[in-house]
Amino acid sequence: MKVLVAGLTPRDTGKTTLAASLVAQLIREGFTVAPSKPLGATDLWGSPRALAYTRSLHILATGDGYTLFKAAGERLPLEVVNPVGALLVPTPRSLYSSRTAYEMSLAQPHGRAALIRVTSCVSSSASVHMVNVDALSKTSKLVENEVQDIVAYLSPPPVQVDERVATGIFTGSASEAADSCILLEERSSDVVVIESNSDVAAPTPASAAPDLVVLVSPGEAYIVDGRRYRNAMEVLMLSGKPWVSKASELFDLTGSMSRVELPILEDPEEGYGPEVTEPIVDAIKSNAAAKSA
Helix, strand or coil: CCCCEEEECCCCCCCCHHHHHHHHHHHHCCCCCEEEEEEEEEECCCCHHHHHHHHHHHHCCCHHHHHHHHHCCCCCCCCCCCCHEEECCCCHHHHHHHHHHHHHHCHHHHHHHHEEEECCCCCCEEEEEEEHHHHHCCCCCCHHHHHHHCCCCCCCEEEEEEEHHHHHHHHHHHHHHHHHHHHHHHCCCCCEEEEEEEEEECCCHHHHHHEEEEEEEEEEEEEEEEEHHHHHHHCCCECCHHEEEEEEHHHHCCCCCCECCCCCCCCHHCCCCHHHHHHHEEEEEHHHHHHHH
């Protein structure tokens, strides 16, 4: 069974906190659960702890991927939980001739993806690390040195690529590798909880066929029937790419089965308790019972 957690707004919805809390609650209730962040990117300026995660694991680790990996008790390797990951570096304003050019650079994450990892799970998990030399050339010397230090910890050692390759990964070329890891998780789990990125409807083709959907916005989450979501996606999807559609566009067509209020958490790492996750868990149980009937 696949549960998709997606955002109704582009940023700061709390998807990862809710997804991790849901994973933890399902495990407490006896389910075998696999979290998935098919494609994740962490901005190192805002989330520098990803550097420490990467050093300790010797594999590129994004912030969201690490959170989900820990929520599941490290049952599966981080690279299976987050098969496609990138670490973004800041681009100094001084490198751009105009404010418009600078703002455009901030809006295009593939241009700032200095380190990238793609993991395939076709037979066994196999990873490739990449250094985007174009992204490194657009950051400060201090940041570049920090990235080069991280490179020494990565296994396997990274290969050098340019922005064209990074752009391809962000626009879908790595989705087959990501989906191979989702399929691996499905074979070993009762429930796969998939976190989308930003506010896209679904990050990969395999994640575009959920049994249940949780759409998150600041302060609330909506539980949506997976079949209705899939049908709406088929209506709106362009060129067979679910990541082109926005979750909010689909929500206009699907409506919701129920709504859950989300409190402010002083420490998001503590996650939500059963009073928040239980309605979602109940919906998962009902869906599973209906499928087996």
